[in-house]
Amino acid sequence: MKSVGLILSYLSGAPRQRNLRLVGALVGVLVALITLYSVIFHGLMAREGQQHSWATGVYWTLTVMSTLGFGDITFQSDAGRIFSVVVLISGALFILVLLPFAFIQFVFMPWVAWRDANRAPRRLPDGTADHIVLVGSGPVIDAVVRRAIDAGITYVLIESDPTDALARHDEGYEVMIGDVDSPDTYRAARVAHAALVATTRADTTNTNVAFTVREISAEVPIVATASSAASVDILELAGCSEVLQLGEVLGRAVARRVLGATPAAR
Numbered sequence: 001m002k003s004v005g006l007i008l009s010y011l012s013g014a015p016r017q018r019n020l021r022l023v024g025a026l027v028g029v030l031v032a033l034i035t036l037y038s039v040i041f042h043g044l045m046a047r048e049g050q051q052h053s054w055a056t057g058v059y060w061t062l063t064v065m066s067t068l069g070f071g072d073i074t075f076q077s078d079a080g081r082i083f084s085v086v087v088l089i090s091g092a093l094f095i096l097v098l099l100p101f102a103f104i105q106f107v108f109m110p111w112v113a114w115r116d117a118n119r120a121p122r123r124l125p126d127g128t129a130d131h132i133v134l135v136g137s138g139p140v141i142d143a144v145v146r147r148a149i150d151a152g153i154t155y156v157l158i159e160s161d162p163t164d165a166l167a168r169h170d171e172g173y174e175v176m177i178g179d180v181d182s183p184d185t186y187r188a189a190r191v192a193h194a195a196l197v198a199t200t201r202a203d204t205t206n207t208n209v210a211f212t213v214r215e216i217s218a219e220v221p222i223v224a225t226a227s228s229a230a231s232v233d234i235l236e237l238a239g240c241s242e243v244l245q246l247g248e249v250l251g252r253a254v255a256r257r258v259l260g261a262t263p264a265a266r
Helices: 002-011 014-047 054-065 078-119 139-151 162-170 183-188 203-216 230-238 246-265
Strands: 132-135 155-159 175-177 196-199 222-225 242-244
Touching (some): 014 078, 054 078, 139 155, 162 175, 196 203, 203 222
Parallel strands (some): 155 175, 196 222
């Protein structure tokens, strides 16, 4: 049922809707060609003195267009044989266009979408707890991921772009697809049972993440980065347990190294 729902949602997208309309137009052209060829078939057969029903005309058209060509109904005149060749060629070309296009758009591409969605899921399994929910990218997130792996702690990295999510998945990250501003994403990430939420995006995005997480859980610790001192108070008011100004942290670390090295140099 999950895969069927995914395929239906895939087909409901704007590009798929355009393709559906295109397939509908191709089917309409096919029906028009069958009707036209059946009418011409009756006219040419009447000139040769042969009488056939309309069902026979449709039957002959379909067998010739599909290149089956049973040979039980044939023309005797050159005009009829030339018409048969035209029907055969147009039918073969139509089959080469319509069937592959329909197969790719409505079988192969939905299967690829379903496979990709399973590679980067949209929710964590029931029972997941004491894990770390990460929002963002860069050296800080990479360092947290390494520490989590070394400590044997489960983590999940939330990515809103499916393409980026699949790329991170292929790099070895545990990724979940979801809108970082949507409460449903954090419910799917089981944030109420998480040990920590860490976000390192822009200050405005981090604020939205904090507000959204706090809608679901008032207890889970939230750690966020801030690029400016003015954002610290805002992030704390949004619900962050800890706000890190990485530039200030780096400056203090460099200062400690310099001050610690000066006496030794003397």
